[in-house]
Amino acid sequence: MTRxxxxxxxxxxxxxxxxxxxxxxxxxxxxxxxCIACHTRDLVNWIMNHAxxxxxxxxxxxxxxxxxxxxxxxxxxxxxxxxxxEFRIRKTHHPVVGFVLGFLIINFALFMGGCPIRTSxxxxxxxxVALLGLISIAVGVVxxxxxxLKRKT
Numbered sequence: 001m002t003r004x005x006x007x008x009x010x011x012x013x014x015x016x017x018x019x020x021x022x023x024x025x026x027x028x029x030x031x032x033x034x035c036i037a038c039h040t041r042d043l044v045n046w047i048m049n050h051a052x053x054x055x056x057x058x059x060x061x062x063x064x065x066x067x068x069x070x071x072x073x074x075x076x077x078x079x080x081x082x083x084x085x086e087f088r089i090r091k092t093h094h095p096v097v098g099f100v101l102g103f104l105i106i107n108f109a110l111f112m113g114g115c116p117i118r119t120s121x122x123x124x125x126x127x128x129v130a131l132l133g134l135i136s137i138a139v140g141v142v143x144x145x146x147x148x149l150k151r152k153t
Contacts, residue, residue, distance in 0.1 A: 017121060024061050035118035037109035039069040 122130030
């Protein structure tokens with residue numbers, strides 16, 4: 001099986017994001033493309049709006065039918081793990097803690113615009129606030145990794 005380089009993957013993802021934005025006229029918000037936090041929010045809100053009759057907020061492109069990026073990434077990762085023989089069910093130490101942390105991370109990503117893909121795309125549009133957000137994400141990752149590594153030793 002051939003490996004695709006990260007550069008090719010990034011180029012394909014970037015060009016695909018630009019084409020999808022042009023085709024679906026995704027604006028506002030600009031740079032919606034493959035934002036995992038936003039697409040998860042829109043999928044959950046779309047289901048709630050249709051099942052419970054609520055009017056939870058969504059991006060305009062997701063109102064008729066949700067963008068299924070999250071589902072596609074999940075299924076693609078599952079297929080890839082089976083194809084490479086790497087699929088294993090692992091028990092976590094604290095599933096409730098993992099759920100709460102995941103919930104907090106996705107909500108803070110929505111609240112602060114912390115999806116690195118969306119923030120990168122907004123930076124490419126010339127958004128200075130997104131540039132500051134991207135720098136903040138990088139600093140947060142470095143500090144978090146340092147904290148985690150010091151705690152492990």
